[in-house]
Amino acid sequence: MTLEGWVPQINEYLSLGEVVEFAFDYRGNTTVVKRDGTEVVGYVFNRNADAPEPFIQLFDEQGDGPFTIPYRDIATIRFTGKDTAAGNSWKAWVERKEKEKALRGAASGADRLGRDPGPHGG
Amino acid sequence: MSVPVSQMFTVASYVIRQKLAGRKRYPLVLMLEPLFRCNLACAGCGKIQYPAQILKKHLTVEQCLKAVDECGAPIVSIPGGEPLMYPDIDKLVVELVKRKKYVYLCTNAILLEEKLDLFTPSPYLTFSVHMDGLREDHDEAVCRDGVFDDAVQGIKAALRRGFRVTTNTTLFDGASPLRMRQFFDEMMTLGVEGMMLSPGYSYSKAPDQEHFLRQTRTNQLFSEMLSGNKKRWKFNQSPLFLRFLMGKKDFECTPWGNPTFNMFGWQRPCYLLQEGYAASFKELMETTRWENYGKKSGNEKCRDCMVHCGYEATAVDYTFSSLKGFAETVAVTLTGKL
Numbered sequence: 155m156t157l158e159g160w161v162p163q164i165n166e167y168l169s170l171g172e173v174v175e176f177a178f179d180y181r182g183n184t185t186v187v188k189r190d191g192t193e194v195v196g197y198v199f200n201r202n203a204d205a206p207e208p209f210i211q212l213f214d215e216q217g218d219g220p221f222t223i224p225y226r227d228i229a230t231i232r233f234t235g236k237d238t239a240a241g242n243s244w245k246a247w248v249e250r251k252e253k254e255k256a257l258r259g260a261a262s263g264a265d266r267l268g269r270d271p272g273p274h275g276g
Numbered sequence: 277m278s279v280p281v282s283q284m285f286t287v288a289s290y291v292i293r294q295k296l297a298g299r300k301r302y303p304l305v306l307m308l309e310p311l312f313r314c315n316l317a318c319a320g321c322g323k324i325q326y327p328a329q330i331l332k333k334h335l336t337v338e339q340c341l342k343a344v345d346e347c348g349a350p351i352v353s354i355p356g357g358e359p360l361m362y363p364d365i366d367k368l369v370v371e372l373v374k375r376k377k378y379v380y381l382c383t384n385a386i387l388l389e390e391k392l393d394l395f396t397p398s399p400y401l402t403f404s405v406h407m408d409g410l411r412e413d414h415d416e417a418v419c420r421d422g423v424f425d426d427a428v429q430g431i432k433a434a435l436r437r438g439f440r441v442t443t444n445t446t447l448f449d450g451a452s453p454l455r456m457r458q459f460f461d462e463m464m465t466l467g468v469e470g471m472m473l474s475p476g477y478s479y480s481k482a483p484d485q486e487h488f489l490r491q492t493r494t495n496q497l498f499s500e501m502l503s504g505n506k507k508r509w510k511f512n513q514s515p516l517f518l519r520f521l522m523g524k525k526d527f528e529c530t531p532w533g534n535p536t537f538n539m540f541g542w543q544r545p546c547y548l549l550q551e552g553y554a555a556s557f558k559e560l561m562e563t564t565r566w567e568n569y570g571k572k573s574g575n576e577k578c579r580d581c582m583v584h585c586g587y588e589a590t591a592v593d594y595t596f597s598s599l600k601g602f603a604e605t606v607a608v609t610l611t612g613k614l
Binding site: 178181182183196197199200201202211213214215216217220235236238239248251 | 319322325326327329330332333416481540541552553
């Protein structure tokens, strides 16, 4: 499940505060659309909804920052960047290792890891 | 246990000073993350999933030292990311050693042999090498073949040159107690000063979400692994923390014990959870709602957590909070029986 590509509409069912929370949890760049029509692309690494003036903080696409943007200046946040936590490199690794183990097992006639599981259950 | 007496004395006197000053919450180990970039992408790690511009960034030495001075903890652990990829790691370590901080440089050791010339052996500097088990188990945990052998080569080179070297091992569901006991033998034969163990934490961003240990299983695994522990096995951590993992002690989390600083600021509330950032250490300590964390809080993110960064500080505090705690620690240390 990833929010990559999501363009939330702030309305009575979805508040800006909720969208900010999603953006804070998102491990990819987002596009912050400001009320004046300008946009900032970057990684939202912090937010404080309890501050007297609620704000988000981000590093932009070039890594510059941190920049602070008050909630009141934000129209919405689009989830435009790649979700770096949604990769499948680990799954690909597991599948490759499983194939190797199966081949070794077939060659030796015994599946050692079946008796003595490795760190990921063999 | 294998912690040198001078280090034990430093930690003990620091904790006693905090208690005499009436400080209820104090840091024990600063987790200093100068960068998130890593040369591995381990299955259980939730620390490195960031956009490219974040992975390219790192703290300056000045930012690191300001955090160290603000925090005041006697031990500085440098995880990451891979700290040997931090371009100023040598300068940072020199400055920390000057400040008489006990530095644990947590590395996967792929670059260790190559970078050893950057460092000078010191009682204050320890390379804490990530080793999750025997060759096959470790390479599987780090998702790359050959890393175990690289790490062993790095450990041997560091030991030859007189550096302090420990191992740090994260355990997941499916770990074999028998193979782990073989692993302890192998590490002690290599000549490391001691080993550090912890169950893994179920990072919501980690690629592998299926193999994190729940509490009962953690107790079972550590009990099977450590019962009848051999005298030659040395552990570079509180013996009471190990007893906690075995289910012989019941502790509550101390989330402020290992505060974390990185390019985003002071991480709330702990090394594992990212619920926001404070601009200063003081702000972290004074404005974090600590009551919302730990088992008693009912927070489901804390329910199954038994990780060292939350509980080792509790074990150390327990040691110095009562005669009973002190006597228990001394007894386990002297007899070696967990």
